[in-house]
Amino acid sequence: MKLFEDKISSAASRVRIALALKGLHVERQPTAILGADALNRKPEYLKLNPQGLVPALLTDEGVLLTQSLAIIEYLDERFPKPALLPGKLEERAIVRSIALAIASEIHALLPPRVAARLGAIPGVGMQEIADWNRHWIREGLTAIEALLERQPAGKYSVGDVPSVADIFLFPQAVNTERAGLPLEQWPRVAAVVARLREIAAFADNAPAPRD
Ligand SMILES: N[C@@H](CCC(=O)N[C@@H](CS)C(=O)NCC(=O)O)C(=O)O
Structure with missing residues (x-):
């Protein structure tokens, strides 16, 4: 899996925390969201993620997932331990x-x-x-x-x-x-x-x- 992220992003931070809680290591693709070097608005990234936001997670099956909550729920279903949602x-x-x-x-x-x-x-x-x-x-x-x-x-x-x-x-x-x-x-x-x-x-x- 590959995570498109910027270290300053709090939405990407959520996914990093979820990965760490589950002990998962993924490839990181730094995607700057600030300033003249911002990569998130470049055509190449927009082709991948039309919203131009981080985080985005490319799965091993080549599916690009966006939105931190959707990504985290995907990780939780795919790698159930430890569970990130309560049983009730x-x-x-x-x-x-x-x-x-x-x-x-x-x-x-x-x-x-x-x-x-x-x-x-x-x-x-x-x-x-x-x-x-x-x-x-x-x-x-x-x-x-x-x-x-x-x-x-x-x-x-x-x-x-x-x-x-x-x-x-x-x-x-x-x-x-x-x-x-x-x-x-x-x-x-x-x-x-x-x-x-x-x-x-x-x-x-x-x-x-x-x-
Ligand atoms: N609802 C989205 C929010 C994503 C988002 O807004 N990410 C910010 C960084 S924290 C971003 O990419 N901002 C780029 C911009 O505002 O141009 C999620 O939860 O993933």
Whole structure:
């Protein structure tokens, strides 16, 4: 398998964490998403992934998979141990809803293409974009905190085993702190993330800071 990724990408970080939890090693294809050297908008990459986003995973059968949640569920079905989704039906749905609350309602409003579009609007500069980012992170994580509080006390987002919910939460939490928002304002999130930091698969695969 080959993973198209950029080390700064939090969506790619999710897939790296899933691979590490499962002890899987894949070929890495660095695909820069920032600046003049950005490869994700080049015709060759768009031919492969029409969305021009990372991550993308090329399977051994030559099928190109896109979207981190779909990729991670593919890995989980193909390599079932350790399971990244809980055994109980309702818990699986809750795990997916937390993952999607992060991917669709927070992260989707923050990536470079959104910042670039905002920055093209007259009067919108770095400061306004940083405020935009912090607004959606704050709103999104406040809702996640409330969702986690509904869960019975456990070590991780849902239960005592790291799941897809944690795989989505961790990179978002790392970037939240980088955006200048201390996690302590969301105590349940902060406690879960502190435990995840102790797991090498998470700690070693966080999104790299943008230079
Ligand atoms: N929903 C997608 C999001 C993918 C995404 O937005 N990736 C970002 C990096 S974290 C990207 O490729 N951005 C390129 C750009 O914004 O131009 C997923 O979960 O895989």
